[in-house]
């Protein structure tokens with residue numbers, strides 16, 4: 158049985174000050190002037206999928222919104238306020254050039270739906286439904302048990318990307334050529350990303366040797382917190 162060990166916040170922060178902050182102090186001090194992140198990242202709250210780590214970026218490089226399932230509620234839904242505010246701020250104020258929506262394999266929320274372990278009407282079930290209908294009204298949760306978990310997460314991400322385009326601020330910025338929206342799935346078993354190909358439903362895996370371009374633009378500056 159796995160022994161659960163409580164997180165020690167104080168010891169962790171003292172170690173961070175000593176081993177990370179002090180050696181990189183000059184880089185951290187640059188960030189005092191303000192932030193100019195390279196992208197808005199919308200991802201799952203799963204503790205195994207750490208945005209900055211899987212994209213190898215440091216403090217100041219990603220503006221991050223995480224929730225269960227990496228869901229983008231429809232802009233007309235009351236649940237859109239949090240993400241909508243992040244979109245307004247990231248696009249209007251921070252002027253990010255890219256949005257990355259990142260789902261992941263082994264997603265516990267989606268697995269619970271497939272395995273029928275989620276109580277109908279629970280907060281979790283109601284939340285997942287916020288992101289489960291595609292533009293044709295196809296309800297992924299209703300059909301989840303007919304799909305593999307990999308199919309479900311890819312369809313789920315595709316729906317979230319399409320729903321993002323329903324936000325005026327996103328659609329207008331994309332139309333004006335100031336913003337690009339990307340969908341991807343992270344595999345915690347391999348560390349690899351599958352990236353949605355523009356205009357189609359399929360996702361393509363990028364292996365290390367094949368990766369010549371990033372889904373993020375080049376960094377202006379980077380603080381390596383590793």
Ligand SMILES: [Zn+2]
Nearest residue numbers: 201203264265
């Ligand atoms: Zn997840």
